Amino acid sequence: MPQKKILVHICCAPDALYVLSLLKEEYDAAGYFYNPNIYPEEEYRLRLAETKKVANIVKFNLIEGPYNQEEWTRFTIKYKDEPEKGRRCDICYALRLKSTAQKASELHFDCFTTVMSLSPLKKADTLNRIGKMFAERYNVPFLEANFKKKAGFHKSVLLSREYGLYRQNYCGCSYSLRDREK
Numbered sequence: 001m002p003q004k005k006i007l008v009h010i011c012c013a014p015d016a017l018y019v020l021s022l023l024k025e026e027y028d029a030a031g032y033f034y035n036p037n038i039y040p041e042e043e044y045r046l047r048l049a050e051t052k053k054v055a056n057i058v059k060f061n062l063i064e065g066p067y068n069q070e071e072w073t074r075f076t077i078k079y080k081d082e083p084e085k086g087r088r089c090d091i092c093y094a095l096r097l098k099s100t101a102q103k104a105s106e107l108h109f110d111c112f113t114t115v116m117s118l119s120p121l122k123k124a125d126t127l128n129r130i131g132k133m134f135a136e137r138y139n140v141p142f143l144e145a146n147f148k149k150k151a152g153f154h155k156s157v158l159l160s161r162e163y164g165l166y167r168q169n170y171c172g173c174s175y176s177l178r179d180r181e182k
């Protein structure tokens with residue numbers, strides 16, 4: 001039986017290396033880099049370039065989404081002072097999962113998911129709830145996951161070190177950069 005085609009939202013190279021290696025055991029996986037949250041643009045370009053390296057290592061097709069940062073800011077600015085894991089992050093998850101669901105439907109994938117639940121700072125239950133909502137809206141199933149389980153995050157740190165990948169020290173948006181600098 002042919003493997004199911006899954007479109008995997010990717011936010012950064014270290015997360016992609018671990019999660020895509022795992023999913024490739026079971027699925028015909030492709031990556032979708034859609035992260036209009038990342039600030040500044042040089043950081044966006046760096047994370048994208050590192051993700052391209054991972055696509056070469058793990059051997060998957062990588063699709064780049066638009067870098068529509070103005071739109072992202074319009075939706076999130078009201079919550080600029082929320083801490084990480086607050087309401088701003090829920091909107092940020094939703095914008096990225098919505099675009100992934102749309103792309104998966106447009107390109108006739110069998111299902112979609114995101115690598116984001118690998119991070120200890122990301123709420124897997126919220127990601128899964130939002131993913132299922134867009135699955136219904138765009139009629140393409142969402143693979144629920146919590147990739148940080150089974151020491152996933154620790155394994156991803158070791159793997160990305162082995163391949164010399166860049167690991168960012170803030171989540172991505174200008175607000176998370178501001179908070180880190182504080």
Ligand code: SF4
Binds near residue numbers: 037038085090176
């Ligand atoms: S802290 Fe991370 S998840 Fe939250 S809004 Fe910023 S980039 Fe998005």
